[in-house]
Amino acid sequence: xxxxxxxxxxxxxxxxxxxxxxxxxxxxxxxxxxxxxxxxxxxxxxxxxxxxxxxxxxxxxxxxxxxxxxxxxxxxxxxxxxxxxxxxxxxxxxxxxxxxxxxxxxxxxxxxxxxxxxxxxxxxxxxxxxxxxxxxxxxxxxxxxxxxxxxxxxxxxxxxxxxxxxxxxxxxxxxxxxxxxxxxxxxxxxxxxxxxxxxxxxxxxxxxxxxxxxxxxxxxxxxxxxxxxxxxxxxxxxxxxxxxxxxxxxxxxxxxxxxxxxxxxxxxxxxxxxxxxxxxxxxxxxxxxxxxxxxxxxxxxxxxxxxxxxxxxxxxxxxxxxxxxxxxxxxxxxxxxxxxxxxxxxxxxxxxxxxxxxxxxxxxxxxxxxxxxxxxx
Amino acid sequence: xxxxxxxxxxxxxxxxxxxxxxxxxxxxxxxxxxxxxxxxxxxxxxxxxxxxxxxxxxxxxxxxxxxxxxxxxxxxxxxxxxxxxxxxxxxxxxxxxxxxxxxxxxxxxxxxxxxxxxxxxxxxxxxxxxxxxxxxxxxxxxxxxxxxxxxxxxxxxxxxxxxxxxxxxxxxxxxxxxxxxxxxxxxxxxxxxxxxxxxxxxxxxxxxxxxxxxxxxxxxxxxxxxxxxxxxxxxxxxxxxxxxxxxxxxxxxxxxxx
Ligand SMILES: Nc1ncnc2c1ncn2[C@@H]1O[C@H](COP(=O)(O)OP(=O)(O)OP(=O)(O)O)[C@@H](O)[C@H]1O
Ligand SMILES: [Mg+2]
Numbered sequence: 001x002x003x004x005x006x007x008x009x010x011x012x013x014x015x016x017x018x019x020x021x022x023x024x025x026x027x028x029x030x031x032x033x034x035x036x037x038x039x040x041x042x043x044x045x046x047x048x049x050x051x052x053x054x055x056x057x058x059x060x061x062x063x064x065x066x067x068x069x070x071x072x073x074x075x076x077x078x079x080x081x082x083x084x085x086x087x088x089x090x091x092x093x094x095x096x097x098x099x100x101x102x103x104x105x106x107x108x109x110x111x112x113x114x115x116x117x118x119x120x121x122x123x124x125x126x127x128x129x130x131x132x133x134x135x136x137x138x139x140x141x142x143x144x145x146x147x148x149x150x151x152x153x154x155x156x157x158x159x160x161x162x163x164x165x166x167x168x169x170x171x172x173x174x175x176x177x178x179x180x181x182x183x184x185x186x187x188x189x190x191x192x193x194x195x196x197x198x199x200x201x202x203x204x205x206x207x208x209x210x211x212x213x214x215x216x217x218x219x220x221x222x223x224x225x226x227x228x229x230x231x232x233x234x235x236x237x238x239x240x241x242x243x244x245x246x247x248x249x250x251x252x253x254x255x256x257x258x259x260x261x262x263x264x265x266x267x268x269x270x271x272x273x274x275x276x277x278x279x280x281x282x283x284x285x286x287x288x289x290x291x292x293x294x295x296x297x298x299x300x301x302x303x304x305x306x307x308x309x310x311x312x313x314x315x316x317x318x319x320x321x322x323x324x325x326x327x328x329x330x331x332x333x334x335x336x337x338x339x340x341x342x343x344x345x346x347x348x349x350x351x352x353x354x355x356x357x358x359x360x361x362x363x364x365x366x367x368x369x370x371x372x373x374x375x376x377x
Numbered sequence: 378x379x380x381x382x383x384x385x386x387x388x389x390x391x392x393x394x395x396x397x398x399x400x401x402x403x404x405x406x407x408x409x410x411x412x413x414x415x416x417x418x419x420x421x422x423x424x425x426x427x428x429x430x431x432x433x434x435x436x437x438x439x440x441x442x443x444x445x446x447x448x449x450x451x452x453x454x455x456x457x458x459x460x461x462x463x464x465x466x467x468x469x470x471x472x473x474x475x476x477x478x479x480x481x482x483x484x485x486x487x488x489x490x491x492x493x494x495x496x497x498x499x500x501x502x503x504x505x506x507x508x509x510x511x512x513x514x515x516x517x518x519x520x521x522x523x524x525x526x527x528x529x530x531x532x533x534x535x536x537x538x539x540x541x542x543x544x545x546x547x548x549x550x551x552x553x554x555x556x557x558x559x560x561x562x563x564x565x566x567x568x569x570x571x572x573x574x575x576x577x578x579x580x581x582x583x584x585x586x587x588x589x590x591x592x593x594x595x596x597x598x599x600x601x602x603x604x605x606x607x608x609x610x611x612x613x614x615x616x617x618x619x620x621x622x623x624x625x626x627x628x629x630x631x632x633x634x635x
Pocket of ligand 2: 434435436551
């Protein structure tokens with residue numbers, strides 16, 4: 001075990017001494033953030049509400065002067081029974097905004113007890129957000145110290161952010177995670193295994209009394225860490241740019257993901273990386289050069305990416321299926337992000353991955369012992 | 378005399394790929410690289426394996442170093458079998474060849490410590506040895522320079538020092554002076570003599586006659602995978618030069634006129 005630690009230590013100092021290596025691992029995350037953010041900004045401008053759009057509105061209890069002013073910029077809809085039905089219409093997008101003045105508005109306007117005007121809107125609708133800003137700015141001209149807007153502490157934005165965010169996350173996270181982790185593994189495994197073989201530095205280690213299994217384990221553990229670093233930095237890049245890319249239909253703050261979800265997700269991610277990195281390492285050990293390793297891993301990489309998409313086609317798979325290595329982890333990730341995952345199922349997915357990874361490490365150690373594989377001309 | 382190496386009928390063949398068959402101009406699917414080699418080497422001697430290109434020198438040394446396994450035959454190194462007690466054998470030997478490289482991202486300092494850890498050398502002992510060996514080869518000035526930035530000669534010195542970091546009893550050295558300038562080559566050969574004086578055993582392979590004449594106590598001449606002569610240097614050559622002796626042997630074994 002001490003030798004495993006020595007190897008891990010060496011791999012780490014190798015990694016952190018090689019600026020190119022660090023860049024290939026970290027850079028994709030930064031690139032993703034920049035590109036997605038730019039794309040998001042472009043999309044936002046394409047779908048923007050025209051400046052002269054007259055939002056459909058429900059207004060209740062407004063004093064004459066204000067309803068007149070608001071009438072200039074809003075299309076006031078009659079025939080809506082009460083505030084609650086107006087809110088329902090805002091939520092489903094039939095009207096854009098509901099402006100509700102309190103009954104005692106005129107008594108208190110300009111008085112000591114500041115009345116609160118409520119503007120209900122739906123940020124998932126471009127037009128509704130536009131309407132909110134419009135109404136708020138028109139009324140703002142009146143507010144002075146006389147009244148406040150949306151100070152009641154209620155929920156005024158009636159979009160169901162939670163459910164839409166959950167849905168998007170549970171679709172995107174497995175697909176993205178698998179693709180990002182696979183490419184991070186691709187960035188480190190061939191270099192570290194086939195590269196060392198090609199450069200003749202592996203043989204130098206193989207003439208020491210260290211067990212082949214210790215070398216294999218040391219390599220896999222450190223590569224797992226580097227791939228995690230890369231995969232997670234890419235993932236953070238994606239998450240940070242999501243609000244810009246998807247607009248207001250996603251709001252991570254609206255979903256009560258807790259420590260449990262993050263913990264389960266992290267567990268799954270680690271076990272997935274272990275499987276991918278071990279598989280890629282085995283293929284890299286077969287190759288004579290970094291280039292050949294890349295060619296061998298290519299098809300495998302596509303397969304991993306496809307496995308990440310399984311959750312899209314089987315959105316409500318039974319927990320038993322989580323036990324399928326890799327593919328089951330995609331399902332489990334989707335379930336975690338929609339907050340419907342059972343810890344047991346997640347544990348099942350993790351264990352199945354760990355078993356496969358352990359078998360692959362044994363295989364790798366076996367390959368390190370084989371002179372046909374290590375020293376073939 | 379203590380037998381440090383004892384091989385008996387050591388044999389190794391390789392399957393030839395079609396590409397290799399073309400290269401070697403043969404239709405045979407299997408190449409016998411080393412053919413029932415039997416010899417011994419004793420404590421405190423420098424044993425030379427002399428042979429032309431493709432004779433099987435490197436293959437023999439790789440088997441002794443436990444990197445590849447013989448098809449048949451056996452070899453015992455310091456009383457341990459190269460096939461059954463590989464780990465024990467690896468502790469006793471230092472193997473140096475141009476195909477074993479050090480990772481270029483590291484400094485000599487780091488790489489020496491790394492291999493000492495892998496060999497399980499005690500920290501204090503390792504520090505002492507490092508000071509001694511680095512001083513001896515002038516590596517101390519470059520101890521913190523990345524290996525990638527060292528000259529070929531300095532790289533070779535670092536490789537040598539690392540391969541004997543654990544103070545092995547047997548040093549296996551494939552083409553010791555290959556690619557070195559005369560100055561570095563002399564440092565290396567002088568050191569090998571020093572090791573011998575210190576009771577170490579050295580087996581080296583070469584096709585350079587002068588190196589054998591300068592260093593070796595006993596010589597095994599290997600041609601086409603077979604050991605065709607094995608004797609103390611003086612006995613082998615008699616009145617003739619090593620060169621003439623070798624060519625005679627070569628003509629006799631292969632039937633080719635040179
Ligand atoms: N891994 C291998 N696969 C196939 N053939 C091999 C392999 N290793 C060596 N050979 C063949 O075995 C024979 C002996 O090779 P070896 O490297 O031992 O010779 P050598 O005496 O070291 O020669 P040189 O002076 O060129 O280094 C050669 O014909 C070589 O092509
Ligand atoms: Mg050779």
